[in-house]
Amino acid sequence: MSTAIDVRSVVKHYGTMTALHQVSMAIRDNEFFTLLGPSGCGKTTLLRCIAGFESVSGGDILLYGRDIATLEPNYRPVNTVFQQYALFPHMSVLDNVAFGLKMKGVGLAERRARAGKMLEMVHLSAFADRMPSQLSGGQQQRVALARALAPEPKVLLLDEPLSALDLKLRQAMRVELKTLQEQTGITFIFVTHDQEEALTMSDRIAVMSQGRVQQIGTAREIYEAPNNRFVADFIGETNLLEVEVVTASGGMAEVVLPGGHRLRCAAADTTPGRHHLSIRPERLSIAAEGPLTGTVERVVYLGTDLQLLTRLPDGAPFTLRLQNSARTQVPEPGSTVSLQLEDGAARLLVD
Amino acid sequence: MKGVRHYPGFLILTLGCLLVLYAPLVVVTIYSFNDSSSITSWGGFSLRWYVDVLTGPESARFAAAAWNSITIAVLAATASTAIAVAAALAMIRSGRFRGKSATYALINLPLLVPEIVTAVATLIFFSVIGLTTGYLTILIAHVTFCIPFAYLPIAARLSGIEEVYEQAARDLYATRTQAFWLILLPLMMPGVVSGYLLAFIISLDDFIITNFVKGAGMETLPTAIFGSVKQGIKPNIMAISTVMLAVSVLFVSLSYLVNRIGQKTRT
Amino acid sequence: MAGGVLPPPSNRGGTGWGPLRVPLLIPTWVMIGIFLLLPVLLMAVYSFLTKEFRGGVIWDFTLAAYDQFFFDRGLFGDEPPVIEWTYISIFWRSIWQAGVATLACLLVGFPTAWFIATRAPAQRTVWLFLITIPYWVNLLIRTVSLKFLIRDNGPLNEALIGLGLLDHPLPLVNTNLAVQLGLFYSYLPFMVLPIYAAVERYNFALSEAASDLYAGRWTILREIVLPMVRPGIVAGCILVFVPSLGAFLAPDLLGGAKTYMIGSLIDEQFKGSQGNWPFGAAIAVILMTMVLMVLMAQARAALKGERK
Ligand SMILES: Nc1ncnc2c1ncn2[C@@H]1O[C@H](COP(=O)(O)OP(=O)(O)OP(=O)(O)O)[C@@H](O)[C@H]1O
Ligand SMILES: [Mg+2]
Numbered sequence: 012m013s014t015a016i017d018v019r020s021v022v023k024h025y026g027t028m029t030a031l032h033q034v035s036m037a038i039r040d041n042e043f044f045t046l047l048g049p050s051g052c053g054k055t056t057l058l059r060c061i062a063g064f065e066s067v068s069g070g071d072i073l074l075y076g077r078d079i080a081t082l083e084p085n086y087r088p089v090n091t092v093f094q095q096y097a098l099f100p101h102m103s104v105l106d107n108v109a110f111g112l113k114m115k116g117v118g119l120a121e122r123r124a125r126a127g128k129m130l131e132m133v134h135l136s137a138f139a140d141r142m143p144s145q146l147s148g149g150q151q152q153r154v155a156l157a158r159a160l161a162p163e164p165k166v167l168l169l170d171e172p173l174s175a176l177d178l179k180l181r182q183a184m185r186v187e188l189k190t191l192q193e194q195t196g197i198t199f200i201f202v203t204h205d206q207e208e209a210l211t212m213s214d215r216i217a218v219m220s221q222g223r224v225q226q227i228g229t230a231r232e233i234y235e236a237p238n239n240r241f242v243a244d245f246i247g248e249t250n251l252l253e254v255e256v257v258t259a260s261g262g263m264a265e266v267v268l269p270g271g272h273r274l275r276c277a278a279a280d281t282t283p284g285r286h287h288l289s290i291r292p293e294r295l296s297i298a299a300e301g302p303l304t305g306t307v308e309r310v311v312y313l314g315t316d317l318q319l320l321t322r323l324p325d326g327a328p329f330t331l332r333l334q335n336s337a338r339t340q341v342p343e344p345g346s347t348v349s350l351q352l353e354d355g356a357a358r359l360l361v362d
Numbered sequence: 363m364k365g366v367r368h369y370p371g372f373l374i375l376t377l378g379c380l381l382v383l384y385a386p387l388v389v390v391t392i393y394s395f396n397d398s399s400s401i402t403s404w405g406g407f408s409l410r411w412y413v414d415v416l417t418g419p420e421s422a423r424f425a426a427a428a429w430n431s432i433t434i435a436v437l438a439a440t441a442s443t444a445i446a447v448a449a450a451l452a453m454i455r456s457g458r459f460r461g462k463s464a465t466y467a468l469i470n471l472p473l474l475v476p477e478i479v480t481a482v483a484t485l486i487f488f489s490v491i492g493l494t495t496g497y498l499t500i501l502i503a504h505v506t507f508c509i510p511f512a513y514l515p516i517a518a519r520l521s522g523i524e525e526v527y528e529q530a531a532r533d534l535y536a537t538r539t540q541a542f543w544l545i546l547l548p549l550m551m552p553g554v555v556s557g558y559l560l561a562f563i564i565s566l567d568d569f570i571i572t573n574f575v576k577g578a579g580m581e582t583l584p585t586a587i588f589g590s591v592k593q594g595i596k597p598n599i600m601a602i603s604t605v606m607l608a609v610s611v612l613f614v615s616l617s618y619l620v621n622r623i624g625q626k627t628r629t
Numbered sequence: 630m631a632g633g634v635l636p637p638p639s640n641r642g643g644t645g646w647g648p649l650r651v652p653l654l655i656p657t658w659v660m661i662g663i664f665l666l667l668p669v670l671l672m673a674v675y676s677f678l679t680k681e682f683r684g685g686v687i688w689d690f691t692l693a694a695y696d697q698f699f700f701d702r703g704l705f706g707d708e709p710p711v712i713e714w715t716y717i718s719i720f721w722r723s724i725w726q727a728g729v730a731t732l733a734c735l736l737v738g739f740p741t742a743w744f745i746a747t748r749a750p751a752q753r754t755v756w757l758f759l760i761t762i763p764y765w766v767n768l769l770i771r772t773v774s775l776k777f778l779i780r781d782n783g784p785l786n787e788a789l790i791g792l793g794l795l796d797h798p799l800p801l802v803n804t805n806l807a808v809q810l811g812l813f814y815s816y817l818p819f820m821v822l823p824i825y826a827a828v829e830r831y832n833f834a835l836s837e838a839a840s841d842l843y844a845g846r847w848t849i850l851r852e853i854v855l856p857m858v859r860p861g862i863v864a865g866c867i868l869v870f871v872p873s874l875g876a877f878l879a880p881d882l883l884g885g886a887k888t889y890m891i892g893s894l895i896d897e898q899f900k901g902s903q904g905n906w907p908f909g910a911a912i913a914v915i916l917m918t919m920v921l922m923v924l925m926a927q928a929r930a931a932l933k934g935e936r937k
Contacts, residue, residue, distance in 0.1 A: 064529050084532040097530040101548045110544075111534035162534065366836035367747040369846060375740040376756075379821070382737075382814055383763040386774035389784050393777070402782050445656040452653035455646040465654060468661050475669060476875030476920055478892045482913040485899060486675050486906065487668035506664040509657065525645070538649075560765075567767040570877050570892075574899065584769045591769075591882065595777050603770040614765040618758060 013075070015040045015166055015198040016061060021070035021080075023056055023222075030056040032222045033070070038166075038200060039215075043192050045201045047209040048219035049245065054202045057219075058168050061200065062091045074165060085114070090159035092169040096151045098143035104154050105130070105139040111162035129157040132191070149180045156191070166198045173208065185212055206246055210234065218242050238279045239361040243289040250290045250329050256283045256359065264359045269325050272302035274352070278359035287360045292318070292332040294356030297342065301351035305329050307342045317341060321348070387607060394600035401597055411601035418598060420590070427586035431566055434501055434582065439562040442508035443516070446557055447550070449509070450517040455525070472507040480507065481574035488575060495577030503575050504565045511564045512557035515621070519553025552620050559617040563610055669917070676911035686906055694911035716894070716912070723890040726805065726880070727873035730812035731820075734869045735862065737813075738820030742861075745821070746828035757825065764818040772878045775814055776802060779883075803885035811879030812869075819868035827861025828854075860934060867927055871920050891916055 016038040023031040030053045038044045046054040059065040061072055063084035072080040079087050090111065098107050108129050112122035130136050133153040143151055152172060159167055169188075173181045189212050192199045203209050209216050210230040218225045218233055218241075226238045237243035240251060254266040257273065264278035266288060276288065293316075305321030317339065319331040331350065333339050342348050394412075398405025415424055449469060453462070472480065484503050488495055527549060531541035547554070569584040576585060583606065590599050646653065679689040696702075699717070700710035745756040763771065779785050779801045786798040801807045831854065839849045855862070877892030884890070891912065898909025 062529075062533055064532075083538075084529070085535045085537055089533075091530070091533045093526050093530060095524070095526060097524070097526040099527060099530070099545055110531070110536075114531075114535035114540060158534070366833060366840050366846070366849065369740065369743065369850070372740040372744040375737055376744040379737050379741045379817065380759060383760070383817060386771060386778045386814070387763065387766065389778050390770075390774040393784075401777070445660060448653040449657040451646045452650045456650040456653075457645060457647055459647075459650060465657065468666065469657060471661055471665055474920075474924065475665065476871065476916060478875045478877055478895050479669065479672070479913045479917050479920075480665065482895060482899065482909060483668035483672040484664065486672050486910060487664070490671060490675075502664055506660050509661060563765050567765075567769075569767075569769045584767060587773070588769055591773050595773060599773065600777070603767075603773065606770055607766050610766045611762055614762055 013040045014038065014073075015042070015075060016200065017071075017073035017076075018057070018061070019071040019073065021057070021060060021072060022068045023053070023060060023065065024068045030222050031060070031067075034219075034222070034224055035070075036217050036224060036227055038198060041196050041198055043189065043199045043201065043212060043214045045203060045209045045213035045216045046219060047203060047206060047216050047245075048225075050204055052219045053222040054204070054219055055170055056222075058091070058170050058200065058202055061166075062089055062168055063087050088162075088164050089166045089168060090162060090164040092155050092159045092167065092172045094170045094172065094174060096143075096155040096175075098151055098154055098158070100143055102143075103139065104135065104141050104143065104146070107143065107154060108158045108161050110158065115162055126157075126161055129161045130154075132160075132194070133157045133187075149176055149184070152176060152184065153187075156188075160191070160195060160197065163195075164197065166200060167192075168200050168202075170202045171204070172201075173203075174205075181208075188212065210246075218245060220245070235355075236277065236279070236358060237289060237360065240287050240289075243287075243358070243360055248292050248330065248332075250292060251360075252288045252290065252323075252327065252329075253285055254288045254359070256286055259283060259359075266359060268302050269323055269327070270303055274302055274357060276357040276359055277355065279361050287362060288357050289360055290352065290357045292330045294353045295331045296333070296351050296353070297331070297340070297348045298351035299349065301349040303329070303350040303352075304347055305350055306347050307344050309344060310341055321350075390600050391604045391607065394597065394604040396597060396600075399597065401595060401600075411597040412605075414598045415601050415605075420598065423581065424583070424586060424602065427581040427583045430497065430500075430581065431583040434497070434504055435562045435565040437501055438504035438508050438565040439512070439558050441505045442561045443512045443554060443558045445505070445509055446512035446516050446561075447554060449513060450520045454517060454520045469513055470510055473510050477570045481571045484571065485574045495575050496580050499575045499577065500572055500580070500582065503571050504568065507568070507571065508561040508564050512561040515556040515560065515617075516550065516553040519550050519556075523549050552623060555620045556617040559613045559620075563613050566606070567610070672910045673914050676907055676914045678907045680905050680907050694905075694907040697908055698911055698915065719889055719894050720891060720915070722888070723874055723892075726808055726812060726888075726890060727870050727876075729809045730816070730873050731866050731870045733809065733813045734817050734820035735866060738817060738865060739824055739862065742821045742824035743828050746825050746831075753829075757822075760818050760821050768815060768878055771815065772811055772882050775811055776882050779807065779810070802883060803888070805884070805888055807883040808880050808888045808890070811883040812873045812876055815876065815879055816869040816872055819872075820865040823864035823868065824858065824861045827858035827864075831857055860931060863927055863930065867923060871923060874920065875916055 014037045018034055018036045018038075021031055021034045022029065034053070034057060046057060048054055056065060060067050060080075063079070063082060063086075067080050070080070071078050074087070074089065079089075098104075099110065102110070105123070105126055109122040109126035112125060117125070127136065127139065130139055133156055135150060135153055135157065138146060138150060138154075143154065146154065152175070155172070172188075173184050176184060185208060188199075188201075201209075201212065213230060215227060215229055216233055217227045220241050226233050226242045228236070233242055234246050237246060243249045244251065252269060254268060256278075257265045257267060259265070259278055259282070262278060263275060265273055265275050266286075268274055268288075303323065305323050307319060307321050309320040311318040311320065313335075315335055317333045317335050319333060319342070321329045321331065323329050329350075333341075393401065393404075395407050395409065396404055397408035397410060415421060449465075453466065453469075475483075480503075484499075485495070488499050493499055523546070527545050528541050531545040532538070536544065567584065569588060572582050573585050573588070576582065581589070583602070587599055587602060590596065675686065676694050677690050677692065679687040679691050679693060681687050696710075697713070699713060701713040702708050702710050741760070745753055745760070748756060777783055781798045781800055781802065785801075786795065789795045790798065801810075835853050835857065836849050839853050840846075844852065875892050876890065877896060880888055880890040881893050881896075895909050895912050895916070898905045898912065
């Protein structure tokens with residue numbers, strides 16, 4: 012598989028503030044790649060550097076091997092779907108979609124035909140002559156998508172394109188986006204701070220925080236094998252326990268749990284000393300005997316699940332998720348329970 | 363109890379305010395249709411003074427003055443609008459830079475300096491550099507003091523247009539020039555039109571500065587009217603005044619409407 | 630790819646207009662810098678030059694123009710200097726006339742602005758439009774119209790006599806009152822607009838809170854509203870006072886010899902061969918200095934207010 016966009020040690024300063032610290036990532040051809048991270052972590056900045064709206068302070072951006080970091084946006088075969096859509100308010104839907112083709116010098120008849128096709132693809136053929144202000148938010152969103160796809164860019168950049176839509180529409184658009192990506196074969200770089208969105212749509216995800224890449228991997232990899240505390244904490248829910256590492260080698264470690272029990276687990280870091288252990292709440296169960304004991308403080312009813320808030324003997328909070336089925340025995344608040352870990356439930360993290 | 367917004371007598375004062383503002387204009391408009399040659403008595407409705415402006419003994423003088431006024435206003439409004447558009451792009455779309463507040467002060471300078479001072483300073487300047495006062499000097503002075511009037515609505519409109527439209531155009535392979543002409547300028551249009559119209563009226567209306575830099579034999583409508591009025595208010599002056607008044611009201615209304623429409627098509 | 634033939638320009642600072650800033654600003658710098666700022670500075674220099682008897686100047690630096698403004702040295706210029714009151718009193722009269730006009734504008738303008746700002750939004754634009762239209766009508770025409778209206782046997786006097794309120798015409802033209810009325814009429818919209826802007830931002834809940842705490846209507850106006858909208862009032866007063874100070878048309882057309890103001894005094898120095906350009910420049914410099922002082926005082930007060 013070839014690399015579509017190769018971001019190499021990109022640095023971006025705004026005055027004294029550094030928005031991107033040596034960011035590197037290789038985005039593969041035909042991939043649905045997501046940038047995920049909390050607000051202000053630099054996702055938009057990276058996207059704008061790729062699109063050319065922002066110049067990089069250092070590093071290279073390669074598009075299929077060619078350095079594009081110093082090109083003006085109109086010389087980059089990369090198109091953007093903007094968060095607020097940015098449809099040209101003085102042009103009809105069709106003219107909006109045909110704009111990129113017009114700029115590329117495509118003749119009137121052909122660009123009308125191609126723009127029409129794009130509108131068909133997003134199910135908006137009937138709206139070709141409307142003005143953008145006469146469309147609903149979801150329709151505008153799809154026009155923005157058609158407009159960015161019409162010139163057949165090598166890479167499509169999407170900056171939180173679904174954030175302005177309501178929940179129902181957002182869920183429908185996720186499917187539609189994914190289908191479009193598969194149909195067109197264009198590489199998508201998708202920005203979001205919604206992890207559910209990231210996990211359901213992406214081939215691979217780059218988790219970012221404070222201008223740095225924390226981890227790149229598939230949804231399963233970053234969920235089940237987080238590298239560090241930030242990723243484990245940011246993706247899904249997790250319990251973080253401080254533990255003493257006894258021995259560690261070959262990606263496995265033996266650690267001492269707060270109660271004194273020893274546990275073998277997968278490890279991202281194999282240096283001895285005190286480290287954090289991540290245990291996913293849904294990988295735990297209540298058993299007659301287990302390596303951990305906790306006092307139940309509260310039971311929260313979540314519909315499909317029950318959330319059990321407990322406290323370990325040393326006072327640390329510890330959460331479990333139990334499936335809400337008839338067989339589940341719900342402990343009374345105040346009672347002490349033994350907790351059993353499934354295989355592979357725990358993972359030792361880099362700090 | 364009528365609420366804390368209500369103060370007794372404020373409505374009366376507001377109406378009084380409008381009465382003061384409009385009474386002289388209304389009276390002159392009415393008397394411009396007076397058939398009598400005396401300005402004191404009403405002799406019935408007629409258009410004779412409008413005919414007199416067009417064909418009477420002073421018609422040649424007024425025609426020349428009107429021609430000068432209109433051509434100067436068109437040229438000055440065009441030039442100052444173009445300059446104001448360029449300035450607005452630099453002031454609003456190019457981030458912070460050294461000298462920005464000084465430039466801002468410079469743009470507003472024509473509004474801060476009293477007109478009579480501008481008039482004196484400009485006259486002295488032209489005489490020192492040896493430029494004979496006439497059409498050209500009036501035009502230069504008008505372009506200069508029209509800039510802030512064109513700038514204000516243009517800058518206001520531009521700062522309401524998000525940068526993302528230009529970025530979208532650039533992203534879709536438009537050059538900077540294409541993005542400006544095809545996207546930004548059409549979006550700025552309401553501001554540009556309203557700036558142009560205001561600059562046009564300001565140029566058309568100016569008396570004090572023009573009077574200083576016009577040179578001998580050169581007249582614009584206001585200086586011609588002023589010259590006539592010195593000998594007393596004659597009915598033909600009222601006819602001309604009414605026409606100019608109508609032009610001003612028309613242009614301001616247009617400018618206002620364009621802005622309203624612009625707000626409706628808000629981006 | 631688009632525009633493939635030309636070597637693509639390198640990208641400095643994305644899509645902003647930063648790279649073109651200087652060429653975009655050059656026309657403004659040239660026009661206002663060369664044709665207004667430079668002339669104003671040149672005017673200051675000119676005020677220190679020597680008058681030639683035919684109305685021109687000699688490039689010899691002297692304080693003669695300022696000396697003439699402030700001191701009287703007798704007919705032949707050899708007596709010990711005493712304060713010359715002629716010009717100072719013209720300035721004083723200008724300040725007085727402008728002050729009276731400003732006060733009148735404030736007394737009418739504030740209620741008007743308040744009234745407009747408390748209408749429904751759709752009505753507001755109409756009222757505002759009505760207030761602004763006269764501003765855009767030629768000042769000369771407006772002043773001439775006013776003169777036509779208030780002259781001795783003009784429509785106003787006739788109407789007042791017709792109604793039996795007067796038995797002989799009230800002579801208005803050529804009085805101080807006429808000039809004040811002219812200035813009031815010329816610049817009233819300048820007072821209404823900034824006060825309107827301030828009142829529109831005023832939070833009426835403050836008035837309600839004060840009213841809840843037993844304050845009466847006029848107490849609220851004095852104690853709560855006026856301090857809150859003060860910046861608008863100050864801006865309005867300056868916008869009326871400054872142009873009134875240097876006004877030419879109202880005193881020239883509505884006043885007479887007794888109501889001479891700075892504008893006419895300056896104008897006279899540039900007329901024909903009796904003119905005195907350095908003296909005219911000096912008067913303009915003094916006027917400009919006064920205006921700058923007013924503006925700076927306001928800027929200071931505004932800065933102080935912001936820091937609070
Ligand atoms: N033009 C700018 N000038 C100065 N700082 C900026 C600028 N643009 C972004 N930043 C800063 O860079 C950092 C990264 O911003 P960025 O917009 O990339 O965040 P983000 O990850 O997209 O966040 P969000 O999810 O809120 O959109 C932030 O701290 C932001 O304040
Ligand atoms: Mg963002």
